[in-house]
Amino acid sequence: MQKEYTVTVYTEDRIGITNRITIIFTRRGINITSLTTAETEIPGVYKFVITVMSTRELLDKVVGQIERLIEIHRAFVHEEDEVVYQELALYKISTKALHTAGDVEKLIRENNARILTITGDYFVIEKTGHQQELVDFIKKLEPYGLIEYTKSGRVAIVKWSRRFHEHLKELDKSVASY
Amino acid sequence: MQQKDVLPMKAEKEADKRLDVKPVITGAEALMRSLVAEGVETIFGYPGGAIMPIYDALYDFQDQVHHILVRHEQGATHAAQGYARSSGKVGVAFATSGPGATNLVTGLADAYMDSTPMVCITGQVAASLLGTDAFQETDVIGITMPITKWNIQVTKQEDIPAAIAKAFYIARSGRPGPVLVDITKNAQVGKCEFEYKKCEFIRSYQPIPELDNEAVTAAAALINSAKKPYIFCGHGVLIAGAENQLLELAEKAQIPVASTLLGLSAVPVDHPLYGGLLGMHGNYAPNMLTCECDLVIAVGMRFDDRVTGDVNTFVKQAKVIHIEIDAAEINKIIRADVAIHADAKTALEALNKLIMPARHDEWLKEFEVGHKKEYDKVQHRELYPETGEIKMAEAVRLISEKTKGEAILVTDVGQHQMIASRYYRFKNPNTNITSGGMGTMGFSVPAAMGAKMGAPEKEVVAVIGDGCFQMTLQELGTIYQSQIGVKMVILNNNFLGMVRQWQQLFFDKRYSSTEMTNPDFVQIAKGFFIPGKKVSAREDLSSAIDEMLATPGAYLLEIVVEKEDNVFPMVPAGAPVSSIRLE
Numbered sequence: 001m002q003k004e005y006t007v008t009v010y011t012e013d014r015i016g017i018t019n020r021i022t023i024i025f026t027r028r029g030i031n032i033t034s035l036t037t038a039e040t041e042i043p044g045v046y047k048f049v050i051t052v053m054s055t056r057e058l059l060d061k062v063v064g065q066i067e068r069l070i071e072i073h074r075a076f077v078h079e080e081d082e083v084v085y086q087e088l089a090l091y092k093i094s095t096k097a098l099h100t101a102g103d104v105e106k107l108i109r110e111n112n113a114r115i116l117t118i119t120g121d122y123f124v125i126e127k128t129g130h131q132q133e134l135v136d137f138i139k140k141l142e143p144y145g146l147i148e149y150t151k152s153g154r155v156a157i158v159k160w161s162r163r164f165h166e167h168l169k170e171l172d173k174s175v176a177s178y
Numbered sequence: 179m180q181q182k183d184v185l186p187m188k189a190e191k192e193a194d195k196r197l198d199v200k201p202v203i204t205g206a207e208a209l210m211r212s213l214v215a216e217g218v219e220t221i222f223g224y225p226g227g228a229i230m231p232i233y234d235a236l237y238d239f240q241d242q243v244h245h246i247l248v249r250h251e252q253g254a255t256h257a258a259q260g261y262a263r264s265s266g267k268v269g270v271a272f273a274t275s276g277p278g279a280t281n282l283v284t285g286l287a288d289a290y291m292d293s294t295p296m297v298c299i300t301g302q303v304a305a306s307l308l309g310t311d312a313f314q315e316t317d318v319i320g321i322t323m324p325i326t327k328w329n330i331q332v333t334k335q336e337d338i339p340a341a342i343a344k345a346f347y348i349a350r351s352g353r354p355g356p357v358l359v360d361i362t363k364n365a366q367v368g369k370c371e372f373e374y375k376k377c378e379f380i381r382s383y384q385p386i387p388e389l390d391n392e393a394v395t396a397a398a399a400l401i402n403s404a405k406k407p408y409i410f411c412g413h414g415v416l417i418a419g420a421e422n423q424l425l426e427l428a429e430k431a432q433i434p435v436a437s438t439l440l441g442l443s444a445v446p447v448d449h450p451l452y453g454g455l456l457g458m459h460g461n462y463a464p465n466m467l468t469c470e471c472d473l474v475i476a477v478g479m480r481f482d483d484r485v486t487g488d489v490n491t492f493v494k495q496a497k498v499i500h501i502e503i504d505a506a507e508i509n510k511i512i513r514a515d516v517a518i519h520a521d522a523k524t525a526l527e528a529l530n531k532l533i534m535p536a537r538h539d540e541w542l543k544e545f546e547v548g549h550k551k552e553y554d555k556v557q558h559r560e561l562y563p564e565t566g567e568i569k570m571a572e573a574v575r576l577i578s579e580k581t582k583g584e585a586i587l588v589t590d591v592g593q594h595q596m597i598a599s600r601y602y603r604f605k606n607p608n609t610n611i612t613s614g615g616m617g618t619m620g621f622s623v624p625a626a627m628g629a630k631m632g633a634p635e636k637e638v639v640a641v642i643g644d645g646c647f648q649m650t651l652q653e654l655g656t657i658y659q660s661q662i663g664v665k666m667v668i669l670n671n672n673f674l675g676m677v678r679q680w681q682q683l684f685f686d687k688r689y690s691s692t693e694m695t696n697p698d699f700v701q702i703a704k705g706f707f708i709p710g711k712k713v714s715a716r717e718d719l720s721s722a723i724d725e726m727l728a729t730p731g732a733y734l735l736e737i738v739v740e741k742e743d744n745v746f747p748m749v750p751a752g753a754p755v756s757s758i759r760l761e
Contacts, residue, residue: 012382015331016319023324064506070328070348073382171381 002053004033006083006156009048009066010040010073010168017071021048024065030054034087034153042168045073049085049156073171078158085156089134089149090116091125097145098123104144111137122147200371205335206235208372209299209361212342214242215374218270220261220631222246222254226274227314229301231366233272246631246660249652251278253624255285255356256650259294260628263611264586264636268349269296269628275303276314279360280321284618286356287325291615292440293413295354297345304364305333318360327355335368340377347377352385353504354417387503387519389528397499397516398532400473406541407433408471408496410456410485413440413614414478414503414522421445421607423526424477431536434545436464438479440614443604447583453545457485458749459596462556463548465747465755468493470544477501478522481511482615483752491754501525555760556746561601567740568716570597570669576723577639577667578602585637586611586629588664590622590646593675596745598641609636620649626664627657637665637727644670644696654706654734663731667723668699669739679744703734710734 011017018037025032030052037048052059059077066075095118098104108114113127127137131151138149158164203211209232213221221243225233236245248254251273258269269289273282279300289296303312319331328348332341338361345357401407415424421444428435428445434453435445445452454461456468468474474496479485486492489511500507500514501522508517518525560571574597577585583605589595589612604610611629613621626640647668657664674692681689703710709729713722719737726735749758 016323019320020323027324061506061510064508064510068504068506070380070383 002055004051004053004080005056005059006078006080006085006154007048007050007052007059007063007075008078008156008158009050009075011046011048012071012073013039013044013046014071017046018048020069020071021050021066024062025050025052028058028062030058030062036153036155040168041165042171045168045171049154051154073168074164076158078156082160083156083158085130085154086128087131087134087152087154088126088128089137089151091127091137091141091146092122092148093125093141094145094147095120095122097143107140111140113137200373202369203372204231204235204366205338205361205368205370206231206366207238208335208338208370209342209366210235210239210243211372212339212374213270214239215376216342216346217267218243220244220246221270221272222248222257222261222628223272224248224251224254224274224278225272226276226278226301228275228303228363229272229278229299229366231363232299232301232361244631245272246627246656248624249655250650251281252284252620253627253650253653253656255282255289255296255298256618256621256624257628257631257653257656258296258298259285259289259292260588260611260625261632262294262296262628263608263625263632264629264638265632266608267295267632268346269294271296271298272300273298274301274314275318276316278314279316279318282358283321283325284616286322286358288613288616288618288621289356290325290327292613293354293417294356295349296356297342297349298356298358300358300360301366302331302360302362305362306364308333308362318358322358325356326358329358329360331360331362332365333362335365336370338365338370339372339374343375343377344380347380348383352383353414386521387505389520389524390518391528393516393518394525394528395532397475397518398529400497400499400516401431401433401475401529402532402534402536404473404497406471406538407431407473407475408467409433409435410438410474410476410479411435411441411444412438412477412479414501415441415444416608418478418503418522418524420477420522420526423523423530425449426530427475427526427533430530430533432538432542433475434464434467434538434542436460438482438485438614439599439612440610441479442599442610443607446605447603448605451542454549455600457482458487458751459600459745459747461549461600462552462747462758462760463545465749465758466548467544469495469756471496474498475501476512477526478503480504480507483511486511487749487753487755487757491756552747552760563716568714568719568737570594570671570739570743571601572716573667573669573719573723573737573739574598574601574641576720577641580723580727581637581639585609585639586633588612588622588626588629588638588640590640590642591617591619592643592646593671593679593743593745594641594643594669596676597669619643619646622646623650623666624653624656626666627653627662630662630664638663639665639667642666642668643675644668644672644694644699645674647699648696651702654703654708657732658706658708661731665726666732666734667726668734668736670696670699670736671739671741671743672696673741675743676745678742682742682744683748684750699734699736708732708734710736712736712738714738
């Protein structure tokens with residue numbers, strides 16, 4: 001059955017590595033719904049967090065084919081309950097609306113959002129959470145005249161990742177080859 | 179004649195050694211020295227603008243490296259594949275940027291599918307021009323990413339030796355495959371200090387998996403208790419050099435062995451436990467008995483759809499042990515009850531220690547029954563016809579007999595390939611070279627060239643379809659120029675025979691674009707100064723093959739065969755293996 005999965009991939013820092021990973025999803029006709037990447041606590045090792053709608057059976061094979069790539073350390077598929085994750089959204093609201101429409105303070109408090117900046121024309125609210133919460137917040141902001149909304153991909157920590165990260169730290173001692 | 183140029187360089191090298199200083203040389207020379215350090219003796223290639231500095235450096239290495247000038251870059255890749263498969267070394271091809279690089283694509287994809295170690299070096303426009311649509315610029319890294327085991331663009335001369343070291347290490351280790359190194363022109367001409375260190379370790383890559391002894395024990399228990407065990411022998415057995423270990427397992431427990439297309443020649447065809455060829459056009463008994471066995475021991479094979487037919491019915495009644503070096507192949511198509519992630523040799527050596535001697539006489543007899551059925555219905559009339567046009571199978575039988583099964587057989591793709599694979603009686607390992615996974619028409623002429631370069635002491639016979647021959651026949655120019663003694667046999671039915679067969683069986687005989695009006699192949703060979711002959715009568719066939727084999731150097735024999743001959747047995751695509759047809 002299709003559902004949302006989180007795929008994490010640990011890679012070397014190489015030009016084109018994103019392409020190498022994504023073409024494996026492309027071959028199997030899997031749409032990537034979000035992709036986030038950044039360097040891990042180990043210098044030179046990058047972590048990709050990819051969300052997809054697919055089946056476990058297919059993703060187990062995809063992950064195997066990703067791991068086959070030379071510059072990939074490991075790749076994993078995670079069910080929803082195996083990861084702690086967050087996404088981040090920014091909302092741009094008209095400052096004029098702020099004066100006219102209701103209690104913004106309450107709205108921000110109740111939704112654990114915060115204001116990043118205020119100008120004469122607009123102000124920007126930041127909120128972290130899961131996809132649905134961030135989308136729901138758009139509706140709540142509509143009376144205030146939402147100008148723009150943008151959301152990041154997922155960042156995720158795997159609940160059972162300790163052993164693997166110890167392995168990564170071991171890697172740190174071996175020099176990345178050319 | 180080039181001695182004058184070579185000598186000062188040698189003297190220079192000696193001087194470098196004495197003074198213990200790193201020589202300062204161009205990137206192009208660094209590449210050549212790196213290739214020599216990797217033991218490269220033969221390169222197949224084609225020059226052009228962006229790779230000219232490398233060809234200029236090559237000029238000074240002619241006493242160490244033999245460059246074969248091909249007639250098309252695709253030919254260079256297939257030749258490098260043939261060379262790799264016959265010699266066990268890494269095949270090397272050179273091409274220029276742009277069209278030179280894109281012409282490598284088919285060969286790279288073929289080598290990737292068939293796990294062939296190959297390093298392709300392409301020239302590239304100068305780094306300053308990258309991404310600007312410069313003359314003959316193409317994004318070869320992007321293009322070849324999904325069809326190479328690894329690729330890299332080198333834009334600085336000092337990075338060349340390490341890139342080459344890594345390329346060779348990756349190409350030949352683990353599950354072998356093709357690697358492409360794209361070198362920008364500025365890096366070829368720029369100077370750098372040269373030092374070469376072989377690559378033996380990449381921290382994100384484990385080509386030698388740790389053997390799981392529990393899996394080995396579990397596999398041994400399954401084998402020791404099986405009533406109808408069955409070994410599938412794949413290409414991985416040949417790549418790992420595990421032919422003896424495989425036979426030890428088979429003989430110890432009296433287990434029949436069937437081969438995949440690329441596994442052919444790992445087990446001698448006349449071995450009493452050899453059960454035949456698996457797959458769509460394989461033998462009747464080994465296919466049917468996949469439905470009867472209670473244990474499959476799949477060694478170095480990947481359950482290609484041409485082997486399994488309908489995967490939902492394939493070996494469903496049996497337990498499966500899968501020995502495979504590429505973890506991504508395990509459970510990809512067929513779920514393994516026990517998976518041993520290792521190369522075939524390591525796994526079989528460990529396994530053989532735990533195997534109890536056993537007999538499976540009744541089980542082995544079932545193969546004989548199936549063989550008899552196939553022989554009576556198909557093979558006898560194919561191999562020993564007395565009337566009508568020449569059959570492909572009788573030609574292959576004669577070639578097999580006259581070469582004593584000891585030639586390197588290179589086949590192209592189609593009916594002739596299936597017939598040759600079915601009826602050539604292989605005696606020695608690594609004597610079957612064909613395009614299995616990709617099914618690349620036009621493979622055999624250049625691959626045979628490479629195979630002969632890789633094993634000059636062996637007879638190399640290419641069996642070619644008339645359609646295939648016309649895809650790469652320009653390589654006759656290479657064969658003539660470099661005096662490569664390959665024997666080429668065209669089985670000419672004036673049809674794209676395999677497609678025609680499918681049209682006959684599955685498309686109501688609507689022969690859409692499969693009939694060929696062919697040229698005079700012998701005249702074409704003559705144009706390249708290659709002797710040849712055409713036979714169409716049965717009584718001339720045997721002596722024509724004798725003449726071909728007796729003629730020194732290259733030879734082209736055109737055999738006109740039955741126009742609408744079909745290959746049987748046949749498992750229709752996607753159907754259960756049990757639906758195999760004998761007619």
